[in-house]
Amino acid sequence: MENVPVGKVSVEINSRYGRIKDKFMGSYGKKPDYYARASGRVNLIGEHIDYCGYSVLPMAIEQDVVIAVSSNDSGRLQLVNTNMEYGMFECDINDLSINKEKPVWHNYFLCGLKGLLEHCKVTSPKGLQCVVDGTIPKSAGLSSSSALVCCAALVTMHANGQALSKKELSDMCAHCERFIGTEGGGMDQAISFMANKGTAKLIEFNPLKSTDVELPEDVVFVISNSCVELNKAATSHFNIRVVECRLASQIIAKTKGLKWREFKRFADVQKALGLTLDEAVNVVKEILHQEPYTKEEVCGILEVTADELAQTSLSANTLDVKTFKLHDRATHVFSEANRVLQFKKTCDLKPADASVVLGNLMKDSHTSCRDLYQCSCDDLDRLVDICCQSGALGSRLTGAGWGGCAVSMVPANQVDSFIKSVTEKYYGKDDRLKEKVTENLFATQPGGGAAIYLE
Numbered sequence: 001m002e003n004v005p006v007g008k009v010s011v012e013i014n015s016r017y018g019r020i021k022d023k024f025m026g027s028y029g030k031k032p033d034y035y036a037r038a039s040g041r042v043n044l045i046g047e048h049i050d051y052c053g054y055s056v057l058p059m060a061i062e063q064d065v066v067i068a069v070s071s072n073d074s075g076r077l078q079l080v081n082t083n084m085e086y087g088m089f090e091c092d093i094n095d096l097s098i099n100k101e102k103p104v105w106h107n108y109f110l111c112g113l114k115g116l117l118e119h120c121k122v123t124s125p126k127g128l129q130c131v132v133d134g135t136i137p138k139s140a141g142l143s144s145s146s147a148l149v150c151c152a153a154l155v156t157m158h159a160n161g162q163a164l165s166k167k168e169l170s171d172m173c174a175h176c177e178r179f180i181g182t183e184g185g186g187m188d189q190a191i192s193f194m195a196n197k198g199t200a201k202l203i204e205f206n207p208l209k210s211t212d213v214e215l216p217e218d219v220v221f222v223i224s225n226s227c228v229e230l231n232k233a234a235t236s237h238f239n240i241r242v243v244e245c246r247l248a249s250q251i252i253a254k255t256k257g258l259k260w261r262e263f264k265r266f267a268d269v270q271k272a273l274g275l276t277l278d279e280a281v282n283v284v285k286e287i288l289h290q291e292p293y294t295k296e297e298v299c300g301i302l303e304v305t306a307d308e309l310a311q312t313s314l315s316a317n318t319l320d321v322k323t324f325k326l327h328d329r330a331t332h333v334f335s336e337a338n339r340v341l342q343f344k345k346t347c348d349l350k351p352a353d354a355s356v357v358l359g360n361l362m363k364d365s366h367t368s369c370r371d372l373y374q375c376s377c378d379d380l381d382r383l384v385d386i387c388c389q390s391g392a393l394g395s396r397l398t399g400a401g402w403g404g405c406a407v408s409m410v411p412a413n414q415v416d417s418f419i420k421s422v423t424e425k426y427y428g429k430d431d432r433l434k435e436k437v438t439e440n441l442f443a444t445q446p447g448g449g450a451a452i453y454l455e
């Protein structure tokens with residue numbers, strides 16, 4: 001079981017770490033004991049299917065969260081952020097409460113801290129003095145929240161002398177990020193810990209497993225931020241999709257004679273019925289009507305009261321949802337899961353037209369996210385169209401959607417003209433956007449995962 005690596009950092013050479021150290025010295029009057037980092041990620045394909053139990057295909061990006069830390073016996077947690085947008089925070093480390101009503105930044109740190117302490121049954125936790133520095137654009141679908149949760153868990157583990165493997169940390173962080181209120185899958189945390197520089201990963205669940213995916217050498221992946229922000233935990237869009245998938249899987253299970261209460265994810269229903277993904281898409285057509293389902297209709301099919309449905313299938317911020325688009329969400333998930341496997345197979349077999357096949361899979365994924373899953377937005381659709389017009393072989397929203405980033409696969413010899421064209425057509429038209437193009441439009445390579453650094 002592989003553990004998070006421990007390496008060396010030179011604050012004299014690495015100016016960012018030098019600034020973090022200065023902030024630490026200025027805040028606490030001492031040097032940090034060590035630094036921890038956890039990376040953000042870009043999902044190349046496989047959107048909104050990890051919480052349905054299906055494999056996804058992300059890669060880590062170089063942008064990350066770094067936490068400088070010193071532990072003590074004060075019984076206090078002290079947080080300072082290098083970004084003035086986020087305030088300071090302090091609390092009793094033995095009295096951690098996470099208010100789901102307000103997903104303020106330090107609550108994400110508390111998710112990782114609380115999750116690790118509970119998982120390892122730490123009885124007298126070390127006090128922590130921390131400086132947090134993040135370079136991942138927030139609420140942009142690049143997993144800034146998970147990087148913060150994962151980095152906080154890593155700091156807590158190291159400070160309290162615990163030793164969890166990357167897989168244990170990934171599973172634990174996928175679970176404890178849900179303390180914030182969102183019912184996400186485990187993709188972000190898995191790639192943040194298990195990434196290896198130079199390769200994308202196929203992340204499989206139950207059991208958690210990561211496999212290298214060698215990307216074609218003649219293409220480059222470029223991230224472009226629509227600059228429309230949606231905070232997952234502050235809205236219900238995300239959790240409504242999770243519930244629609246859960247209800248669809250339970251109705252399919254019940255209609256096919258299974259004990260539906262035992263099922264929450266499409267992958268488990270597909271497996272129990274012994275279906276291929278193509279057969280599962282046909283079962284959706286056979287069982288679910290295309291029109292939205294009312295809550296009453298769902299209760300009738302499952303033979304439960306509204307209260308019982310709340311218990312078996314809903315979440316706090318989805319209790320008042322009236323209609324559910326079960327057919328379209330289910331069709332997206334099964335078809336997207338298929339596209340992930342086709343993407344991986346194409347990368348492995350390297351056919352002559354690999355980049356065309358991969359590009360088309362990305363385009364089909366965006367179309368499905370936009371039309372069936374309805375997790376895009378006008379600006380993001382416009383950005384994806386501009387990327388395709390600018391020379392991308394494929395382009396699609398990445399991450400939760402409803403804003404955030406697109407990822408484009410561009411021929412390596414056309415990256416400069418691509419960036420110039422997207423800059424003019426998307427960012428150049430808006431004064432608010434044109435100043436920050438370089439942080440919102442950038443080529444990326446598969447980055448490494450979480451690490452601990454000593455000076």
Ligand SMILES: Nc1ncnc2c1ncn2[C@@H]1O[C@H](COP(=O)(O)OP(=O)(O)O)[C@@H](O)[C@H]1O
Pocket residue numbers: 065081083086103104105106108132133134135136137138139140141142143144145146148230231232233399400
């Ligand atoms: N550098 C950071 N410092 C403190 N909090 C951060 C930082 N980056 C992200 N966050 C927290 O994570 C939240 C974004 O989470 P979310 O909306 O789920 O987007 P994402 O797609 O980036 O995970 C921010 O609103 C903030 O509370």
Ligand SMILES: CC(=O)N[C@H]1[C@@H](OP(=O)(O)O)O[C@H](CO)[C@H](O)[C@@H]1O
Pocket residue numbers: 043046047048049050051140141142143144145146177182183184185186187188232398399400401
């Ligand atoms: C922490 C969390 O909930 N992350 C979920 C979210 O990612 P981002 O909001 O893009 O970080 O949406 C994607 C959609 O593919 C996955 O479901 C993932 O599990």
